[in-house]
Amino acid sequence: MTYTKRFDGRKFDETRQIEAKVGVIPRADGSAYFAFGDTKAIAAVYGPRPLHPVFLQNPEKGIIRVYYDMLSFSVNERKKPGPARRSMEISYVTKKALEPIINLSAFPNTVTDIFINVIQANASTRCAGINAASMALAQAGIPMTDLVGSVSVGYVGGAIATDVIKEEEDYEEDGEKMVSDIAMAFLLRSQKLSLLQLDGKIDSENLKKAIEAAKKACSKIYEAQKKALKELK
Amino acid sequence: MEKDKQTIEDNTEESKIIVSEEKKRELVVPGEIVASGSAFLPGENTQKEGDDIIATRFGLLDKEGRLVKVIPLSGIYLPRNGNIVIGKVEDITFNGWLMNINSPYKAFLPISECQGFIRKGEDLSTIFAIGDMVIAQVIAVKAKGVDLTTRDRGLHKIDNGLTIAINSSKVPRVIGKQGSMVSMIKQETGCSIVVGQNGVVWIRGDEIEKELLAKEAINLITEKSFTDGLTDKVQAFLESKRK
Numbered sequence: 001m002t003y004t005k006r007f008d009g010r011k012f013d014e015t016r017q018i019e020a021k022v023g024v025i026p027r028a029d030g031s032a033y034f035a036f037g038d039t040k041a042i043a044a045v046y047g048p049r050p051l052h053p054v055f056l057q058n059p060e061k062g063i064i065r066v067y068y069d070m071l072s073f074s075v076n077e078r079k080k081p082g083p084a085r086r087s088m089e090i091s092y093v094t095k096k097a098l099e100p101i102i103n104l105s106a107f108p109n110t111v112t113d114i115f116i117n118v119i120q121a122n123a124s125t126r127c128a129g130i131n132a133a134s135m136a137l138a139q140a141g142i143p144m145t146d147l148v149g150s151v152s153v154g155y156v157g158g159a160i161a162t163d164v165i166k167e168e169e170d171y172e173e174d175g176e177k178m179v180s181d182i183a184m185a186f187l188l189r190s191q192k193l194s195l196l197q198l199d200g201k202i203d204s205e206n207l208k209k210a211i212e213a214a215k216k217a218c219s220k221i222y223e224a225q226k227k228a229l230k231e232l233k
Numbered sequence: 234m235e236k237d238k239q240t241i242e243d244n245t246e247e248s249k250i251i252v253s254e255e256k257k258r259e260l261v262v263p264g265e266i267v268a269s270g271s272a273f274l275p276g277e278n279t280q281k282e283g284d285d286i287i288a289t290r291f292g293l294l295d296k297e298g299r300l301v302k303v304i305p306l307s308g309i310y311l312p313r314n315g316n317i318v319i320g321k322v323e324d325i326t327f328n329g330w331l332m333n334i335n336s337p338y339k340a341f342l343p344i345s346e347c348q349g350f351i352r353k354g355e356d357l358s359t360i361f362a363i364g365d366m367v368i369a370q371v372i373a374v375k376a377k378g379v380d381l382t383t384r385d386r387g388l389h390k391i392d393n394g395l396t397i398a399i400n401s402s403k404v405p406r407v408i409g410k411q412g413s414m415v416s417m418i419k420q421e422t423g424c425s426i427v428v429g430q431n432g433v434v435w436i437r438g439d440e441i442e443k444e445l446l447a448k449e450a451i452n453l454i455t456e457k458s459f460t461d462g463l464t465d466k467v468q469a470f471l472e473s474k475r476k
Contacts, residue, residue: 029307029308029309030307047309047337048309048337049309049337050337050338050339059376101263101264103289106311107311107337108376109337109338109376109377110337138262138263138291139291139307140307140308141290141291141292141305141306141307141308141309141402142290142308143263143278143289143290144263144264144289144290145263145264145280145282145287145289146263146264147262147263147264187264188264189264189265189266189287225262226262226265229260229262229291230260230262232260
């Protein structure tokens with residue numbers, strides 16, 4: 001274990017400061033803001049609404065579409081706006097992470113659009129996006145069986161660190177990258193995994209430890225999400 | 234006035250689902266366990282998972298005897314048979330009108346369901362033109378859309394007053410128990426009001442000021458919905474404005 005003290009002085013099992021707000025976009029059917037410290041995401045939900053082109057419609061249930069993007073000013077170097085390889089992949093995994101909770105069988109042939117925009121980025125943007133989207137869906141009155149919480153856990157220099165930041169993501173020892181970044185999402189009540197993405201290398205024992213650490217962090221996220229939703233009235 | 238009263242009375246059918254105002258209600262999030270054990274039965278917007286009953290919508294928890302249900306706070310309008318709605322004409326086809334009723338499904342009003350005689354080859358836009366607001370009733374809900382009718386009392390084109398849109402889940406609150414809220418606003422402002430189940434409200438009074446006052450009162454209800462004693466609050470608001 002070579003990484004003994006975290007860059008921002010947090011404990012290894014501690015997330016950054018969580019901020020959650022619901023109803024930030026008045027014209028959307030549901031919207032939410034979620035922040036892990038400097039990583040800030042807003043999500044807006046529109047629908048269920050009619051879907052065109054018609055061949056995409058599903059006569060058994062409504063479908064969801066997810067659009068994730070980082071705004072051009074969210075990072076130090078201007079990010080070119082619009083879909084790119086990375087943001088399309090994240091849109092896809094976010095959709096897969098949210099699908100198990102959503103039940104749109106009462107709305108066949110419709111679409112529910114989820115727009116996630118990252119307004120400030122310092123790693124774990126997809127996790128903040130998923131957390132915001134989960135709250136926004138709830139506010140939009142979409143029938144769902146659970147909420148989703150997401151957090152990234154890093155295996156940095158031999159230590160398990162919850163909610164990694166950019167500096168940890170780029171952690172190096174002797175010019176060699178010594179970090180695995182694992183983004184995870186849980187169905188918060190049933191504690192089932194709905195997203196597991198690994199970037200790097202990790203052995204099975206540490207992966208289990210990482211999942212446990214993420215579960216622990218997600219219970220805190222669940223509390224924050226519930227609190228934000230219940231404050232709305 | 235008589236016609237409108239009839240429409241309101243039709244609409245109060247649905248408003249019976251709102252519970253007594255005195256009861257303290259808890260806000261629940263989807264997936265939250267709202268009751269456990271076999272003593273309870275899952276009602277609207279809840280489902281059974283093992284021994285527990287979980288909420289499937291974001292809303293207010295309501296326990297009535299053994300039945301547990303969740304009253305949603307938000308969400309779009311799902312048409313049901315018999316609903317009175319206020320729609321906007323979006324398109325005219327050879328045999329009827331396509332209307333927007335604030336739901337994801339298209340609503341169709343065929344000529345056969347239109348009041349009065351229509352001569353062969355008559356221009357349909359002389360009856361309902363694009364952009365007209367029409368009070369109609371849902372008569373059929375199909376997979377691809379709903380069918381409407383205007384062949385009943387109180388169902389007609391709107392040609393004066395103003396319409397406002399609110400969230401359809403707040404409609405029961407605007408109507409109130411047995412129509413208490415809406416009849417109070419009518420009495421206080423002297424306007425006639427029709428509340429469509431799809432969340433479109435038609436207000437008509439003899440002065441624009443009165444109409445705007447009624448609009449303000451309805452917006453107050455939607456903002457403060459699900460606080461206790463709302464009828465009294467709205468009455469106090471209207472009385473303060475009258476002075």
